[in-house]
Amino acid sequence: MVPAKVGYHGAFNQVSIEDLPVPLAQFETVFWDPRDTPSLRKLMRETEVVKGKRVLEIGTGTGLLALCSIRAGAMSAVATDINSNAVLNARFNATLLGFEKRLEVRQVELARPGAYEVIRSEEQFDVIISNPPWVNRVPQRIDEFALYDASFNLMRTLLDGLPKYLRPGGKALLAYGCVDGIKTLKAECAKRGYPIRVIDDTRDLDKLPEEFLPGMLLEVTLR
């Protein structure tokens, strides 16, 4: 079934994931590797972490994590992406699942790539989720924005905005599979006084290769 009015005319793959009842579409240039996020999806599936909550996903790709949050009982989700095919892709998949009224997907402009540029100043969320780009390098093509976060600008702006955009008692759940990315994230949280912890993972960061799968899940709170 192809939902109408999607505005996308390229080819697409069908990709399956145990968390969702139907295969998703993956449009051209849009990221797909669910090995990044098994612990985040398991946490949403098996606990009440997003149940009845308002969720923000930064960098949604096919919509995978935002759709899993809704499937796990989130009240609503806003999802963003800088890749216009990803925005169309996530909307398409939301329609496939009948979740289009609970998931709003917003386009981030290349000229204003900060984590909250498309979030209104009065909006707040209980849970902010992201499987962001992990590697500190400058992306050259739109598909490379899935992998590279130049100077970790997305990470830094995401952390800077937490006091404004997280509801009291809220949390950010972030997946990273890169030693440099995780060490930088921990250092940036320490600078801001944010508690950070690895959830449900006993691997020793110093014994892992620079990039590894499955990704590690980190929880950032404000106190």
Ligand SMILES: C[S@@+](CC[C@H](N)C(=O)[O-])C[C@H]1O[C@@H](n2cnc3c(N)ncnc32)[C@H](O)[C@@H]1O
């Ligand atoms: C590793 S992919 C993850 C996609 C999806 N969440 C998943 O787990 O399959 C990272 C996503 O972040 C998007 N992205 C990169 N920079 C961004 C930015 N500044 N704002 C919003 N999305 C961004 C990329 O286009 C890509 O879709």
